[in-house]
Amino acid sequence: MTVSARVRLVAPVVVLAVLSLGPLVRLGGLDGGAAVVSVGLVATALARRRAPLPALLVAAALLAAWWVGHGLTPQRLLPAGAVLFWLLAWVADRRPVREVVAATAVVVLVPVTLVVLALLGRPGGEAVVPLTAATVVAVVVGRNRRTRRSLLVALEERAVRAERERDAGARAAVAEERTRIAREVHDVVAHNVSVMTALADGAGYTLATDPERARGAMAQVAATGREAIAEMHRLLGVLRAGDEPGQDAPAPGLDQLDQLLEQVRAAGLAVTLTVAGTPAPLPATAQLAVHRLVQEALTNTLTHADGARAARVALRWGADALEVEVVDDGRGGRPRDPDRPPGHGLVGMRERFGAWGGAVETGPDRGGDGWRVHGTLPLGAQVPA
Template sequence: MQSMDASETALTRVWRYAAGRPLLLDMLLALVLAFAVLRAAADDRATNGDVIVAGVAFVAVLIRRLRPLAALGIATSATIGAILQGVSNPGLIVALGVITYSIAAHTDRRKGWVCALAASGFVYLTGLIVAAEDWWRGETLGIFAWIFMAAAVGDAARTHRAYVAEVEERARRAEQTQEDEARRRVMDERLRIARELHDVVAHHIAVISVQAGAAAHVLQRRPDQVGPVLNHIREASDTVLKEIQSVVGVLRGADERETTEPAPGLARLPELLATLETTGFPVRLRQVGEARELPAMVDLAAYRIVQEALTNAHRYGDGSAQLLVEYTPDDVVLQVSNRMRAAAQKGAGYGLLGMRERAAAAGGSVTACPVGASVFRVHAVLPAEHA
């Protein structure tokens, strides 16, 4: 009993090893069929013809993957020859079924069924030539059933492989899509953080720069008034540090809501204008329409656009600006205008780019360009309702 189990285990290992090597598997299968043909012939005193039949079966099965149609032709011709010579050997019929299976499993459905019909048809017609009166006997019909069953199994195997391949391809595409989406979100988040840092830092650094210049001027002419100017510099420095910590806290904290304060919106415009007023940069505000609550993204984008536009006006303008905030039924319109200094230096352009990106992300638009010879205007239109 143990020896039988050991032999079965060894046979299983051999079969698994051969299953991963198609050519070796075909050789083993061809040898098994040739041996079956010879053994069946040996029971009836094998002849040279039987040896030839075994060789034909071996060759046909061996080349079934490389030349499937040629293998089918060889097996069919050998079967027809055996029937005409009165040789009855089931090994050839088995080989014919194996080759039919291979064609159906590795080609398209139409070719598989056509080959099965052609092979069984030729064998059946040969049987009619030899014994026309026995067309209905079970052996003849059994050949039909065997060949078409092999074609059906091969077609099912091909369909199953195609289904598995499609499922694997869909899984691969889904995984690739998830990776692309994750990569896109990372890039969007990096851009958002960079834009936020630019808007936060640029405004307050501009205020510090202007106040530092004013401090140097006041220190030379009126030293007793340098204190308030330095106090403005200190307040602006504290504010920019707090806002940088707030933005960086998003990167360190697991929950953005727990690490950041509420995002600024147009409700904080008076605070922004008051800060600019203390630095000697008055802004005349004109509001048209009744203020109302805006979507969070739109409210933040509106505040940052106004902040960046006023920062640029403070840095490159002549010392004042006009701000228009107009609420329409569908949009909120923001417009910042200031006179340009003739000797103003041109910036890097990241502020204008950031304004356009913020507006586009919120579903709006921004235009920034000179109006006439000496006025620069930033005009933004943002949707006041959810898209």
């Protein structure tokens, strides 16, 4: 126990002792028995924090012994007996209801006894009302302190819980944003590097036989690299403080599909695009999901499909959904480099479409030996939060 805690425990007891013994001195000298009982009563208050109910019972026993030996009269109602109501308030504040009821019953015996004596014609009946009032006040004050303390504890717990939830929400938002940026970076890097690799391989094969074509392929490599750098700046610009809003280029959508297909064609893969149905307005993030699906599917064809020479991209607009399908003519996948970690392209496709209530299916083409990627995007889906 700290020094300040000891002072808070002992100081009120010392004050009560002085206030209790003072009236005994003024009333004609300090009676030894009254002084001993008064000091004993006051001393019980030292246990009010650890054991308020036992302290109250001890104080009640001391008072009862004093009154039995000296008679229960107003003159014998020791001022130190006020400690009984103080301890009752502590019991009401710190202890459960059943102990509060027991302590109240013990203290109520005092006014009840006075009532009985008054009915028998003995003195003391005039103290019934103040003692009863003191009992009620002690219980009410104690329970009120308990209620206020419980309320403060509940408010503190709520504040701590709200702070934890806020921190958890902030961490979740940061993790979600990091995942989104990582997915975007993967799509951009994987596609453009795959295109650049295919172009560089083609330039190497034709360098000796067709220098002009090789130079054109290398020029396309440079253009693709510059485009990749520009898109990386757009994606990572949100991580730099101080950027002005509205300076980033718009996210790629359906209008950029032709440009994407030209890049893939330049890398040596013959790609065709067919559109069926009546196009409907799509939010920018939904268009981005479609664009990334086509981009990832064609990137996988360039990177993994063995012997793929052509691919078909189809957009089928329906009344309720947009179907996106990419099919290549490869003969199965190339062996994966064991030093290269597995990618997350398929996971990214499903996450993008899943955010809009859509679904993505991948697997062998049902009409040939190639690979098929099929996505369904509901047109009436709500904007994801």
